[in-house]
Amino acid sequence: MENKLTHKLRLPSEIPLEKWPSISAFIEEAKACVKEAEEQDITLRVMGGPSIYIHICTHGKEYLQLWEKLGRLGKKKFGDIDFVSYGKSRGKVVKFFENRGYIIDRRMLYRFGKKRHIYIGKKFPMVDVFFDTIDMCHLINFKKRLEVDYPTIPLAELILHKVQVVKMNEKDITDLIVLIRAHDVGETDEETINAKYIAKLLSNDWGFYYTATTNLKKVKDSLGNYTALTKDNKEMVKKRIDKLIDYIEKEPKSVRWKLRAKIGTRTKWYNEVEEWDVLP
Numbered sequence: 001m002e003n004k005l006t007h008k009l010r011l012p013s014e015i016p017l018e019k020w021p022s023i024s025a026f027i028e029e030a031k032a033c034v035k036e037a038e039e040q041d042i043t044l045r046v047m048g049g050p051s052i053y054i055h056i057c058t059h060g061k062e063y064l065q066l067w068e069k070l071g072r073l074g075k076k077k078f079g080d081i082d083f084v085s086y087g088k089s090r091g092k093v094v095k096f097f098e099n100r101g102y103i104i105d106r107r108m109l110y111r112f113g114k115k116r117h118i119y120i121g122k123k124f125p126m127v128d129v130f131f132d133t134i135d136m137c138h139l140i141n142f143k144k145r146l147e148v149d150y151p152t153i154p155l156a157e158l159i160l161h162k163v164q165v166v167k168m169n170e171k172d173i174t175d176l177i178v179l180i181r182a183h184d185v186g187e188t189d190e191e192t193i194n195a196k197y198i199a200k201l202l203s204n205d206w207g208f209y210y211t212a213t214t215n216l217k218k219v220k221d222s223l224g225n226y227t228a229l230t231k232d233n234k235e236m237v238k239k240r241i242d243k244l245i246d247y248i249e250k251e252p253k254s255v256r257w258k259l260r261a262k263i264g265t266r267t268k269w270y271n272e273v274e275e276w277d278v279l280p
Contacts, residue, residue, distance in 0.1 A: 048082035069228035207269030
């Protein structure tokens with residue numbers, strides 16, 4: 001199996017639309033990877049756009065149609081497939097994706113291999129695999145959480161992955177709108193946004209709390225900007241955001257949280273996200 005990238009492999013932006021995989025092809029590949037990985041004793045879960053698609057389709061085509069009306073799905077629909085796995089499976093993951101025809105960027109492996117792998121494919125442009133955590137603007141730890149849902153990461157982590165972005169873009173906002181519109185807020189992970197889990201996590205990290213609550217309020221304030229949202233849609237999203245924030249605010253805060261809160265935004269409360277080059 002080839003171990004290095006070649007000039008024949010291209011970034012997603014370089015692949016013409018007529019050769020781009022369909023949504024169904026992306027979803028089928030994502031689900032097949034999770035299923036076959038499990039058969040090889042590898043825990044693998046889908047995240048990102050395909051995972052949102054899988055969750056909202058569970059609740060009916062109306063939410064997929066809403067997602068499309070919000071302008072989230074461009075001509076190429078998805079740019080890649082993102083996964084999360086456990087660090088103990090790193091070696092198995094490399095062999096697994098190589099056997100499926102993907103080629104790993106060895107430079108990225110040597111530099112960031114403990115945290116993240118990037119694979120380039122022929123049929124599917126790119127696959128990202130994160131291990132144990134996603135450490136971007138804020139840290140999300142998946143310890144004992146990947147078994148909670150299937151074939152995706154839990155809804156709580158889907159929400160956290162979006163609200164941890166300090167400079168949220170419109171794609172992040174529309175993803176949050178449709179996720180919150182399609183799922184109730186409660187204290188379970190079964191097709192529900194687990195507000196208790198989110199609140200507990202944020203009660204120990206003021207920086208993450210600040211970014212998350214700021215972004216949730218931003219989403220709520222932006223609802224009037226989207227003509228695709230009906231009055232009922234806006235009211236339901238607002239109600240659920242308020243409910244989630246209420247859980248977060250009422251959760252008792254740790255000493256560490258309280259001490260950091262006194263400093264506030266006078267000191268940077270988030271991590272800078274490094275841009276990674278995949279190909280020369």
